[in-house]
Structures are given as C-alpha cells and as structure tokens.
Amino acid sequence: MTAPLARQFADGFGMSPALVVRAPGRVNLIGEHTDYNDGFVLPAAISVESRVVAAPRGDGVIRVMACDFGGATAQWPLDATYAADPAHGWADYIRAMTAAMSARGHALTGADLAVSGTVPQGAGLSSSASLMVGIGTALAALSGLAIAPADIALMAQAGECDHVGVRCGIMDQLASACGVRDHALMIDCRSRAVRPVALPKGVEILIVHSGVARGLVEGAYNDRRAQCEAAAAAVGVSALRDADMAMLEGARLDAVTLARARHVVTENARVLAAAEALAAGDLVAMGALMAASHASMRDDFRITVPAIDALVTELQALIGLEGGARMTGGGFGGAVVALCPADSADAVLAGLTYRKPDGSPPLVLRETACDGAGLVMS
Incomplete structure (x- = not known):
C-alpha cells in the first residue's frame, strides 16, 4: 500500500x-x-x-x-x-x-x-x-x-x-x-x-463480516452506555466494574436495566477467564466462553441482529468444541470473530454457507495478531 x-x-x-x-x-x-x-x-x-x-x-x-x-x-x-x-x-x-x-x-x-x-x-x-x-x-x-x-x-x-x-x-x-x-x-x-497474552500456537483468527453495516453514532450505543451508568448509580458504585450479581439483584432495577448490567458483570468475569484459557492453550474453554458472551450480547444487552446470530451459530457448529465464535464490536451488525486450530480453518471456511443480505458471500479475513x-x- x-x-x-x-x-x-x-x-x-x-x-x-x-x-x-x-x-x-x-x-x-x-x-x-x-x-x-x-x-x-x-x-x-x-x-x-x-x-x-x-x-x-x-x-x-x-x-x-x-x-x-x-x-x-x-x-x-x-x-x-x-x-x-x-x-x-x-x-x-x-x-x-x-x-x-x-x-x-x-x-x-x-x-x-x-x-x-x-x-x-x-x-x-x-x-x-x-x-x-x-x-x-x-x-x-x-x-x-x-x-x-x-x-x-x-x-x-x-x-x-x-x-x-x-x-x-x-x-x-x-x-x-x-x-x-x-x-x-x-x-x-x-x-x-x-x-500481552500469548495466543496458543497454531490458532487462527477468522473474521467474517455479516454484511450488515453498523452506525454507532446513529445506533443505540450511547443508549446502552446511559443504561449502564444508570445501573451503576442505582447500585451505588462508580462503574459496573465494581458490581456483582448480588448487588444488582438487590437494587430493584427495572428488567431492562438489570439485563444490561448483568451482561457487563458476567462479561467481565468471562474476560478474566478467557485470558487464563488462552494462556493455557485451552481452546475448548475459550470456545465455551465465546459462546456465553454471544448469548449474553443477544439476550441481555440486545445488540445482535438475526444475520449475526445465524452466522455465529453456523461457525460454532463448523468449528466444534475446539474454539468458538461470537459477534465482535459494538453491535447492531458488523463482524463475527472465531478462533480455531489453523489446520481446520480451511475446512471451516469451505463449509460456510452464510450469505450477506444481498446474497453474496461474506468478506473473510484470516488473521494473526500484529x-x-x-x-x-x-
């Protein structure tokens, strides 16, 4: 370039x-x-x-x-x-x-x-x-x-x-x-x-663009942040980093605010566990954490869209237990990230049937950390 x-x-x-x-x-x-x-x-x-x-x-x-x-x-x-x-x-x-x-x-x-x-x-x-x-x-x-x-x-x-x-x-x-x-x-x-956390030897990062474009300023990103701040204030902490599930459940939050806060609290725990899993080379544990993260974004934080959910489901099935997939980024479209052994990446991508909303194949990036x-x- x-x-x-x-x-x-x-x-x-x-x-x-x-x-x-x-x-x-x-x-x-x-x-x-x-x-x-x-x-x-x-x-x-x-x-x-x-x-x-x-x-x-x-x-x-x-x-x-x-x-x-x-x-x-x-x-x-x-x-x-x-x-x-x-x-x-x-x-x-x-x-x-x-x-x-x-x-x-x-x-x-x-x-x-x-x-x-x-x-x-x-x-x-x-x-x-x-x-x-x-x-x-x-x-x-x-x-x-x-x-x-x-x-x-x-x-x-x-x-x-x-x-x-x-x-x-x-x-x-x-x-x-x-x-x-x-x-x-x-x-x-x-x-x-x-x-820095060393990635396991022989792991490949796959990024698959759903074809659904995102727009953070116009979208609901700022709304989600406001909901998180409201939850932190109700619990009495400066940020949800300092909250736990017992605090959330005792704060009498409305259902939507509780769900948003639950995602953040559980996601923080997943990140800490994921760093340990990667350091140990445990792609099975990492895949389970990625699956739980996507479910939380879908059900509690409500930032996925049907096309993204379909793409994640297919990638999870193709990868199997050794690795996983989840939406990445702020949400409301965008890309999915997957981790899998490099020697299985060709087969995963060959089996992918997902098509973008316009019917064309998705953009796929095969990455390593730089x-x-x-x-x-x-």
Missing part, C-alpha cells in the same frame, strides 16, 4: 513525503461494552490498517487527502475550534484528533497528510480508532514529540467522545496503539494497564 499512497501524496501535494505510519485495526476476542464500564477486554491488533503519509508544513495548517475517496481534500488551521464539516465528513475523525492533541497542549506542526486504509468500515474492527491513532502517531513524529502510544490512544478516545459524538471506551485505541505480535492484549480499562502503530521503515 505504501508505494501507491506515496505516489498519490507526491502527485497531490507536489513533494515527497517525510514519513509513513501504519496503525492497525483490532478485533476484540471477548469483552464487549465492558470498556466504558471500567472493566476488562481482550482484543488483538490485526493486519488490516490505516496508513498515513505525511510531510510538515510551516503555516500551522492541516491539509488532508483521502486516497480512498478519489483524492478528496480538506484543510483547516490547527488553532481552529473543532467543527464537523458536512462537505468533508470523512475528515471529521482527523479534525477531532488534531483538536484533541492541541487541547492536551501538544505543539503540533502543520502537515500535509494522505490517508488510506484496509480496515473494512462498519465491521466493528475499529477503522476510526485506527485512523485517529495513525494521525496522532504521524503528527507526533513530524512535530518531534515523544508521546507514549498509550497517550496517543487516550487523545484518540477523547477526540471521538468529545467531538465526533461516540462515547466510546479506550479499548479500540489502546489495541491499535499498543498491539503485540502473536499476542492478545488483556486491558484493564480503569487503570489502562495492558498485559504489532501496534508505528513508523513504516521501508
């Missing part, structure tokens, strides 16, 4: 780029809607990614070219207050990242940026977090700033929450910024501690 992107940069801006950055997407193996509840998640960075080609400017202006949108361009001064631009909506996440970095007090140089990506949008694989982490990594390097990857992740989260309007947790950004090859990341979303964002050296 780098050579064509660099050529587009040179053609569009009339100069050679100074640097290239890659920032991976992520797949969450287990732990959905626990991150903004100060809980636990277990994602992995994957090979689909955003790339940012960049060169500095001396006038304090950010100029961006979207190579995946026909070379469309947008620009704004770094000292401008963030405002969504309906004429260039694709640039809103980039504007949000520059605003978040400036708000944190970082003295950024102006920049010419060309961006492109391979993260499927609407799949629940964090295309927006990947883009923002890539932009932050590129601008830090251009500006001569030594910013820790976790801090870039925090600014990307702030930009998405404060400006774009998705009240997301920190998982997506930390996974993109801090990924470790061949490892999942056990993330404590309260302390933001990140612990490193987090950084400069591309060649």
